[in-house]
Amino acid sequence: MSSSMPEDHRQPGGTSAAEIGRLQTHAKVAPGEIAIGVVIGRTSEYFDFFVFGISCVLVFPTVLFPFETPLHGMLFSFTIFSLAFIARPLGTATFMLFQRRWSRGTKLTIALFLLGSATAGMAFLPSYKDIGAWSIALLILFRILQGIALGGSWDGLPSLLALNTPPQRRGWYAMLGQLSAPIGFMVASALFLFLHANLDHDDFIDWGWRYPFFVAFAINVVALFARLRLVVTEEYTRLMEERELEPIGMFDMLRAQGGNIFLGAFAALASYALFHLVSIFPLSWIALGTTQSVDAVLVVQIVGGVACILGVITSGVIADRIGRRTMLGTAAALIGIFALFAPLLLGGDRHAQNAFIIIGFALLGLSYGQAAGSVTSNFESRFRYTGAALTTDFAWLIGAAFAPLVALGLSTRFGLVAVSAYLLSGVACTLVALRVNRALAARD
Template structure:
């Protein structure tokens, strides 16, 4: 990943535009290294969350809720899944206070340690048959720890890339951090697919599923050192200071520019609504209501994630030609139209399932590639660092956090039309937010 990113950055004239340091020192950080740091950091975070999401379908219903039906056990697992997204804004608030007092490096170390330790701790989780409700409580605590850790992992690297990029390349640089999502999913789904297909059912449910959670801790250690090298460097700190990308109290941001936080969250809602409806939810639905094997579903999703990575890169190229907001609005319309085909595709057997998975991943890549920080220019410079983090937190909470739970619960009760309504509501929110933002800009 390093060479293509570096080549793209160098070819764009970015190095002259960023000027991370006037004279070369051992602490200088090149734009290519920032891009690689962003990708590694985001990939590790998404890997942790996708490992948990996949386990919510394949493992946790039987491990923690054997006294419930498969549907109800999966719904309970998805309820625990959502807790991390509730905790994430709290983690952001705490981490901003930590950074103001002890610095960015300390905050990032604590956040990634909590994220990695919480994920690795799940590998030691006992079953309900062994520990009873203690096992469920332990999982809840660890999942909240994941959310707090992820909220504290915001390092400002994506903002630094986007804000320092030439005006005609901002779409390209904005998509860099989003590549972590498909990379993290491919790693997580690939591990589960390998283990699920090469172990017996008893072996997989006994110990095989635990391995990806151990791997998550190792990946977090690598990501920590890759990112610390950047955030503690003098040239990086000076550039952040120059752009006023510094932490501000969350209460102050909400009091002064809470409207912009909400506007930023709603502007990305179509992408975030589709996020878990392309990844976690269809795995659960197909596992329970289709004859397609889990291994086949994961293989198709891995292909879909690769297509999503290509689509994310294409979104950067396209956004620089038509505009990021126009692209985001167009994709919201396409996601809304796609929502009407969802019940038919997921009810049409293996072929329909595969078409849904591949199409949803492509749409996700095109929309999610530009979903981060599209309207963060509304923030005053001193509030942009914290405001961008809070907007992302709320977008995850409102759009993605409860998506698997709501989609599966309502679909099982009322049919797949509920998924259509969920996606359509996200598309409408995005279009409304973009329209409001346009009106605000005209008044100014």
């Protein structure tokens, strides 16, 4: 494992003529401009994934698994949901090869075109009653392609942002890109709420659910041009090269920095474990239990998205005062306390269930706001571009990919205590990983 140093204490370099020239070049690209690129790109990706996640509850059990009970239909749908996260590291490795052979712009264009095509393919997906099991096979294919494309869409802007912000403002700028998660979720939830509330059940199942996937395709096209406008400019290309943000082969990366990749993935595990347990899982649990209407849950989740945004912003303010890793550890401890009350809240009446969603989203904002890059400063400069991508991939895979499937499957069999156990395991992994990272930093 490579040497590590707490990024909150790093200082700018000297003031030689060469360094002054570099700083003048960096001044052409302000951190705020980079942050805008991060938000635009990530919002489109989160919207795609939340549209799929909500469909796993409201659409796919009926359209693709009419021969199963609603519970088993959701479990099969959540299994397909996880495939994108499994395929994501493969996409990262494959598209890093594309970038080394051609260019960052070519890689991003191919990846986002693939992502948009897979999403649009879902919009035209025939139902099980039309073509039988082929409809399920097509959804599996499109979902895997989504994951590969998402891995390939890594543009390095989050790493560039982390390296070009004032040391005393890193927490603030780190949280800006994370705002894309609640924004994408709120837009997806609002769109499904409008369609579900204004269409009868047959129309919604027949054609209404397809519109969010068409919207996702349109958003991807807009995001593609917005991101290309940033990443292919001469200023950004020069800045990427100066920061040594270039792709590294997967095997070389794992051999040289494998420990840091997994340390970073586990350091944010509490946040990623909570991610789908407050966004997708409550909708499935409440829909099966029919304790309140789907429309009412979607409204509360939109309110939860607002709470998440406030939590993300708050994390940036606090992290600049106490440090990003301390903020992440504190948020993990709060998630652990929340986990103890999860069965009581989610198993209660509608007011308790709503409290679970809103409190959970607020805690998600506090933790997820600093989850990106909290440990990736451990990477040597030339490994940071690929290292940050793979760290994110494995954090999603280990922490969030199977969360709805595991939570719904175990809670229907053993009760909601399974949700507590799942969250507490993520909290334990986060605290241990942060402790190990702190020990390594102190040693170095």
